[in-house]
Amino acid sequence: MSVVSTIHAVASEATEGVDLLPAGVLDRVREYRLRRVQQQLRLQHVPAIIMYDPVNIRYATDTSNMQVWTGRNPTRYVVVFADGPVVAFEFHNCEHVWNDVTVKAEIRGSTCWNYFNAGPEAASKARQWAREIADLLREHAPSEKRIAVDRLDPEGTYALHEEGIELIDGQALMEQARKIKSDDELIVMKAAIGVCEKGIERMHAALRPGMTEQELWAHLHYENIRLGGEWIETRLLASGARTNPWMQECSPRVMKQGELIAFDTDLVGPYGYCADISRTWTVGHVRPTDPQRQLYAAAYEQLQTNMSLIRPGMTFREFSERSWDMPSKFFRNRYSCLAHGIGLVDEYPSIAYFKDWTDGGYDGMFESGMTLCIESYIGEEGGREGVKLEQQVLLTDSGCTPLSTFRFETDWL
Template identity: 25%
Template sequence: MSVPRSVYRKRIRRAQEQMESAGIDAFLALSLENYRYFTGDVRKQPRMFIPANDEPFVIVFEGEVEEAERKTGLEAKGYRALHEMIGHVVSFLNSIDTETPTVAVEMEFSTPAFLLERFRMANPHVEVVDAKQIVAPLRKFKDRYELDFMRKAGKLADIAMEKALELLRPGVSEREIALEVEYHVRKKGAERLAFPMFVNSGERSLWLHGLATDRKIEDGDVVLIDVGPVYEGYCADIARTFVVGNATEEQRRVHRAYVEMQEKTIEAIEGSKGEVSVLDLERRNAEFLKSVGFGDSYVRGFVHGIGLNFEETPFPTIFPEDLREIIEKDMTLSVGHSVLSVRGVGGFRVEDTIYVGEKVERLTTFTRELLEV
């Protein structure tokens, strides 16, 4: 499904409305995700400048100007060096009839710090504020085009997990599984993976984050696999836990607790959307795990937003203020982000991507049973 150019123009207008309401003069987009959200275009290191009361323009390498204008329908300004890139913005800001212009810039953990610092050095008279107040209220609600892309990403996530299950056996290395799954899912239509795939086996299943190493899978291992295919820029995230050989009763008990916690979270979202906050969900999860004997093992961050970024608003593990975010209709979420680590038993995780519609729609549907391989 192609996205009409009018959709991108509407997004720009809504961002300009957000700026006017907040008294912000312009927004400088440094990330590919925001550039893509407002233009539909994809390229390396693009920048976009959206004034509150003027026409936006994109800033690209000199040789890309013609193509960028054709693909975005916007004016493109070319550069050959960093100072020329910043110069286009400086030139516009100098034309604004205000002593201290206010410019919103992404202040995320992925924002290149040197670019932000260079911008400040070149514009000492400019007040720089966080662009989250402009972008997050738009991007956290998905339109029908975005949802279509995320549904397709979800199908690819299921395909990836099916391939991982097929490959999982003693003697195969974590890295071999990750390489084969990525190759397979990209052949099936994934643009890329949103993050390096987790294949955490044995003691490494206890880790919150992960990667694939040369460790070979052994009989008796708990193996936690997490993969996030991207389709047309949009991510889906799925995680499942497997046991190589026969699962113990304690492993089954931990896994059941995790699956039940996920189910209760989704039921709460479906039954109380527009009312329940991320913090409410965190508290319920902590209380539930305490009631089943795993209270000391709970890791906060069970739910987060997902879309063009695999972690976006609400993103409470990085931005604690997002705990106050209310779960509302048309949001897409990852449910099951944290690991339940029990020493001597293993680390367990069941993560799915959902869409909050009139009812909750699971965009990833691979079985949530504890599979023995």
């Protein structure tokens, strides 16, 4: 059975939970991801990286501890050496989060120097932290005075500089490590997408005139949490006139029969993988008006055209230049990018529209094994409504293969 067939089969079976991963898959995912990080460290000639970003820590070690909270409060961190140990500095009395993880790590208590924990002693605690990092570097890479860091507040930067340590951009390094997915990773990602699509199906079934946007959005959260998911990064669901322009978060607005409702899941599901899917319906699932149908047809055409273009070896610029030619009446309200990477969350790359290339574009190359989200938003400037569509795909040697399979409204076309 092909990898694509396997991941679709896993998703179709994952109806009441996410315990159906084939034996050994998660352990192989952990080994692969840590190896990718260490390979990038060697390629960049950097001896080690300090990770504070909870998503990077999850990628390298598959440990999770209050992901949203620690994203705002830098209180746990992990040091990964290219040719040495993984040393984890865990938050107060939380060593147990490593109990069921196969990644071998030395566990220590963290030195917290953020203002919430250290108050006016933040600078002195940061110096203590920096001395500990310097000692670790001397122990495992004695000839080196450089280290990569993904996220660091100013006090920590100053303190490491006082220790004579040069800092390297660790976020760029981690984005490169995360961009190519293993076959096992795809199986785990598809399990998360399956949970998300159960939430979308629940929303579809529940949608009715008279309910609020927030009531509808709650159905997606319900399925995600019930089936082992973790959080949702945004609240992008809008109805009626709030669908234009896009990027309006869900509200207590009561939805009316026949108007459009659009959403973007941005859902971090089981095992920490993201399912990023957008669909647009009518409230009450009634036949759309001609203007609504025309908006939908344009969004669907953009999505399908751009999906058909991408091939391994194509540059980001070439794809941007050849992408669907958006009519000028829609361009002002265009989505922020044509496509972006996806993994544990939104990832590198983000592909700009060609008209935005000078100010917002950067080049690179598509590679087989990338997972991507192809984006479309269609709504006229000053128009009443808009349509948001997004498809999550795997890039193979033959092009884009959908990972998200929730149906489009093709009878509207």
